[in-house]
Amino acid sequence: MREKYLLHCPGCGRPFPDRYTLDCPSGCNALLRTIYREPRLVLRDLPGVFRYSSWLPIEGHLRIDAGPVSYASTGLARELGLSNLTITFSGYWPERGGRMETCSFKELEAQPTVLRLREKGAGVLQISSAGNTGRAFCQVSALTGAPVVVVVPSSAADRLWTTAPSPNVCLITVDGDYSDSIAFGRDVCSIPGVVPEGGAKNVARRDGMGTVVLDGTLFAGRLPDAYFQAVGSGTGGIAAWEAADRLIADGRFGTRLPALHLSQNLPFVPMVRAWEAGRREIVPEEDMPDAEASIERVFAGVLTNRHPPWGVRGGVYDALAASGGRMYAVSNDEARSAARLFEATEEIDLDPAAAVAVASLLRAAEEGFVEPGEHILLNVTGGGYQRAAEDLDRYPVEPYLRVGAGEAVAGDVRDGITSWLAGQGVAIRA
């Protein structure tokens, strides 16, 4: 093939060129995948995540030095009796080269997504988020000048900050929960020029997250036997599976998919329940009863997605089934004590979601779901907030519009967004 990559639909099997395409043109209910021309992973001499750009759906790169960092654990590994534990850390930890200043792996998604959109000339990105994702996109906007429209529940507005001014962010706060922000964001995309970011459907997002497995595998010199991550949408789990598939096809790193060990935070654990019931569908009454009350009670709020890409072809269920995976329901107490243990043994603070993943590893080691000598990749999806607060400037992102409960994208609200868009003739600085 002449192109660097094509998109491929696992439903109908058709390949086609990318036009910032999120769905199969034939209407299949399947996640599109990228097929890269280079079957062997070729590293580029570029900063951060762009080291892996031969397997990212972009042509150029951004000048941002924020990528995953892998190292061999000694402290936590000794504590758990594991002899081959690789930690791949996404967050702020300058001593180890961790330069994700908003402290989560959502920056791995945001960078290639922003660039892919610019290269395809598709418009202004819209993102709905309850926290880390929105902050990561605001940061990439701050560093590149890319315009973005970010919609968050008003209660999450204080989680939106950057480490440089972000004049090209249109932050809209919505009275209501995450689902209300998603619904409002969808309506914002009816305005010409505004493009939905796409979530799990976005191949740039998934391949960006997949760089964790590329980095951990290159560090260890082989594919891991087991991969641990906490999930809300599960997009990171899908991305890990896809990246491992590519590494198997590369031929140098092993022939077996790592078993995915994915965790959620009690009491909101819809994917764990559906998995244990052997169901491809999430049944709200059974898998997330009292969703609102449960969501209020979890320690790691970013893991509370009510509509994960679970049953879709190529989604989380398929990833778990293909890899012989396992799911864990982790309590708040387990996560808190795992966070303390990690901080004591590895000397960096964790995002609550990463603490859930560490707790699942503790349980797997105790209950024998992994062998002491297995090669394990622990995806520490966020951390270093304390270090970042000490070292870096912090700029709160101020709301451009505050929307009341039930308000529609009409009248003054629509005019407000349209006039913000009119002011954005901004070219992204590469």
Ligand SMILES: Cc1ncc(COP(=O)(O)O)c(C=O)c1O
């Ligand atoms: C720090 C952190 N870890 C894990 C997750 C779960 O990621 P996903 O389910 O999208 O793979 C999130 C989602 O926002 C997050 O912010």
